[in-house]
Amino acid sequence: MNLTKNLKLAVVALAASCLTLAASAQDNTLLGAGSTFVDPLFSKMFSQYTASKVNYQSIGSGAGIAQLTAKTVDFGDSDVPLNDDQTAKMGAAVLHIPMTSGAVVVTYNIPGVSASLNLTGKDIADIYLGKVTKWNSPEITATNKGVSLPDLPIVVIHRSDGSGTSFIFTDFLTKVNPDWSSKIGKGAAVNWPAGLGGKGSAGVAGLVKQTPGAIGYVELAYAIQNKMPYASIQNKSGKFIVPTIQATTLASNVTIPADTKVSITNTDNAAGYPIASFTWALIYKEQNYGGRSKARATELLKLLWWNIHQGQADCEALNYAPLSKSAVKTAEAVLKSATFDGKAIL
Amino acid sequence: MSILLLVIIVGVLATLITESMPSIKSLGIGYLWGKVWDPIQNIYGAYPFLIGTLLTSFIALIISVPFSYAIAIYLGEYNPKGWLSDTLKNAVELIAAVPSIIYGFWGIFVLVPLVRTLEMKIGVLPLGVGVFSASLVLAVMIIPYGASLGITLIRMVPSPLKEGAYALGATRFEVIRNVIMPYTRTGLFAGVLLSLGRALGETMAVTMLIGNSSAIASTFKEVLFGPGNTMASVIANEFAEADHTLYLSALIELGLALFLVTVVINLIGKRIITRFTNN
DSSP states (O other), X not given: OHHHHHHHHHHHHHHHHHHHHHHHHHSSOEEEEEOSTTHHHHHHHHHHOOSSOEEEEOOOHHHHHHHHHXXXXXXXXXXXXXXXXXXXXXXXXXXXXXXXEEEEEEEEEOTTOOSOOEEOHHHHHHHHHTSOOBTTSHHHHHTOTTOOOOXXXXXXXXXXXXXXXXXXXXXXXXXXXXHHHHHTOOOSSOOOOSSEEESHHHHHHHHHHHSTTEEEEEEHHHHHHTTOOXXXXXXXXXXXXXXXXXXXXXXXXXXXXXXXXXXXXXXXXXXXXXXXXEEEEEEESBOOOTTOOHHHXXXXXXXXXXXXTGGGGXXXXXXXXXXXXXXXXXXXXXXXXXXXXXXXXX | OHHHHHHHHHHHHHHHHHHXXXXXXXXXXXXXXXXXXXXXXXXXXXXXXXXXXXXXXXXXXXXXXXXXHHHHHIIIIISOSSHHHHHHHHHHHHHHHSOHHHHHHHIIIIIHXXXXXXXXXXXXXXXXXXXXXXXXXXXXXXXXXXXXXXXXXXXXXXXXXXXXXXXXXXXXXXXXXXXXXXXXXXXXXXXXXXXXXXXXXXOXXXXXXXXXXXXXOOSXXXXXXXXXXXXXXXXXXXXXXXXXXXXXXXXXXXXXXXXXXXXXXXXXXXXXXXXXXXX
């Protein structure tokens, strides 16, 4: 009896705390949810932005999109543009605003090799398809003259969880290897033909570090922070590009379509690093929904405007690539197209 | 209270069924033995994960049962009182209280390198992670479920029974074999069932150690030491980023399948318990 009483009390307390949480969401704190990749940058940006408070939950791109669909947040953030299915579920036009760009690097663990490797996209795809299985195969030695590669089996490591990182990586492989494109394709989770799956960047990094002969892929920032070796990747112009923040920004300095929903992997820019992508903030084009006030909509747009201008100064220190000039210009136009009751806000 | 529990179970089942309708309609019963899981082509087959779940759980069970029975007999009969007994009993119960992600970390940093050394000696691809590593960790995790129940039951065996046997000149081993074990058989089996239920649904530690690959192995060594995948870990891995309706629905159907597997195994267990009790 006493136990049930205690349980009841606990339930009431829990409900009460939920209510206060909901109430605090009603004041003028802006709510966002989505990509975990962009979370460290957003935390820094929002701590410096003084005009309004922002509460960003890093629950993953897909979950962020679901929250925006349910209209429980003011903005979502995704590393992958909305697909047709998601767009249909939204039920209203959604704007994509690039926030920053990030690179995915190919990391490896080859005992006795300290030199940075040169890899082509086609060979990476063949490795991940299970066609190239040894580190000293002619495909790999051809682009790494002067490096003595051991006769060691390649252990392929991929993400086991659905992730924007996998999407960017497979998007690149789809563009550079017809075999990959026809058999596997691109997605946050794909039917990996070979290798082991690690959960999250930490899982992939852990497996790569522990397994001699392993190859894996993680975000540039993660590889830098964890001092992991990474390969230079051949871009469309045939040059091997070391993944850096500058080379990632250059990858997005190309002509960007008006809706900014563009894949910048295998970039046309000759100095750009080829495995890169934007992460996009997502908002409804028509901001008058669900009883929102015009003041709140204006606050949201001002925040995003600040993000793509002053906020970009925070990028480099955290190993994110600032938006290129062409990207900022297109993003400005997108923000200006947002409306409240059909009238422009900014 | 108990009606509430029933409502919750029926509610869970109903939700799982309604949410997985799109996938059931489009994939049919072939979902259960389809071998390909390809979210891009929208082809979903649960077979590799079904096998992975059953394989890891039963291997874990086989490893853990001798340990949990041994612990139960030692702490229940040989050493039922005193500080050593209490400390050991608490330690066993503590094993159940450790969060599974801690087991995952322990597995990655301690167990995987050991398994890799073993794999190099017996000549399989030394990956370290795989079905075997996952089963080992699972075995450790489920020991307390069988053991604690066993300890309690063995201590509850009426003394007159045991004393009678001793009076007839039985040794301690004979008392355990001929009096205690028959008397507690059903309860010990129920403990095994509890641990199996825990093993079937365990997610985090398994995900971190199993290698998460849906490829189907052909040789015995590959099956045991190669990477695999379980239903629970696929759901945990892919649910958050499942970006189209059929994909999400197929994952929920995987949850439904896991639910049904657990129910079926529990029912079989119940049957066995009733049969033993009647004899």
